Amino acid sequence: METYDLITRNAEEVVTDEEVRELAADPDGKRAYVGYEPSGVLHLGHLLTANKLIDLQEAGMEVVILLADVHAYLNGKGTFEEIRETAEQMKAQFVAYGLDEDNTEFVYGSAFQLDEEYTLDLHELELSTTLNRSQRAMAEIQGDETAKVSHVVYPLMQTLDIEYLDLDLAVGGLDQRKVHMLAREELPELGYDVRPALHTPIVADLTSGEGKMSSSEGVTISMEDSTDDLEEKVNSAFCPPTRDPEGDLENPVLELFEFHVFPRFDEIVVERPDEYGGDLTYDDYESLAADLESGELHPADAKGTLATYLDELIAPGREKLRELRA
Numbered sequence: 001m002e003t004y005d006l007i008t009r010n011a012e013e014v015v016t017d018e019e020v021r022e023l024a025a026d027p028d029g030k031r032a033y034v035g036y037e038p039s040g041v042l043h044l045g046h047l048l049t050a051n052k053l054i055d056l057q058e059a060g061m062e063v064v065i066l067l068a069d070v071h072a073y074l075n076g077k078g079t080f081e082e083i084r085e086t087a088e089q090m091k092a093q094f095v096a097y098g099l100d101e102d103n104t105e106f107v108y109g110s111a112f113q114l115d116e117e118y119t120l121d122l123h124e125l126e127l128s129t130t131l132n133r134s135q136r137a138m139a140e141i142q143g144d145e146t147a148k149v150s151h152v153v154y155p156l157m158q159t160l161d162i163e164y165l166d167l168d169l170a171v172g173g174l175d176q177r178k179v180h181m182l183a184r185e186e187l188p189e190l191g192y193d194v195r196p197a198l199h200t201p202i203v204a205d206l207t208s209g210e211g212k213m214s215s216s217e218g219v220t221i222s223m224e225d226s227t228d229d230l231e232e233k234v235n236s237a238f239c240p241p242t243r244d245p246e247g248d249l250e251n252p253v254l255e256l257f258e259f260h261v262f263p264r265f266d267e268i269v270v271e272r273p274d275e276y277g278g279d280l281t282y283d284d285y286e287s288l289a290a291d292l293e294s295g296e297l298h299p300a301d302a303k304g305t306l307a308t309y310l311d312e313l314i315a316p317g318r319e320k321l322r323e324l325r326a
């Protein structure tokens, strides 16, 4: 695959395409990052951006994972001590999932975000950014609670991370786009360079095909799920025989194949008894989606296969969690 195609596959958006093309022309040693508010258990939302980091490593880029402890604190996720503990668990799960420990730099936010220079830059950004602008950037990240001062500081710090970690590309889910747009506007105010951003899609809720799959509402799949849990969740998923259901709905089963399974496996085998036509083999998402639409692949078989591959993907992380908790 061409480097540009590898870097941008399954991305919902790149800002800007021209800047990412420039990066793709000379990716060696360029630094990309994702920041995560530490949480004890990874779910598919984390793994979607992790898949992108694996793509970027394959493209020759250096990958940085920011364990955003200060951000989690500002977003009301607990005491520093609690957050630190979950960050260590998170790191172990990323490594188990397939990020190369030797080629991934894990950095705690608190390792540089409390330095004097960073703090003074932060105050300068506080002066140059309106409350309204910062609140809008935060809208999709913040929970439902009333906005605190911490919530408007948060995106300004995320902006500075891009400079202080010396990055060439910021990666995140589509929910991070407003922060990245703010960063593109504000970094030059401090005399720093603008960096491109790449956003992964938000996967629809498994049972309804609506909105976004999140850990706080609806059904989500996580590193904690047993093989049986996975089967049960995937079997009850919404899976009409089309990749484009009516209205605002998505087909979450196809989305999981597209964004989670195909990027990590060269070939997908749907096992079927001979009397139902025998096994089906796919080496790309398009042919599987086309077979679901034509009726050649039954939704029940698609679901069973999806559960099997997801199980294989999360098994090492699940094992790691068990060890850590023992």
Ligand code: IYR
Residues within 6 Å of the ligand: 033, 034, 035, 036, 037, 066, 068, 071, 141, 157, 158, 159, 161, 162, 170, 171, 172, 176
């Ligand atoms: N806002 C992210 C966490 C985060 C991301 C980056 I990129 C940072 O530089 C800092 C924090 C979230 O919603 O999880």
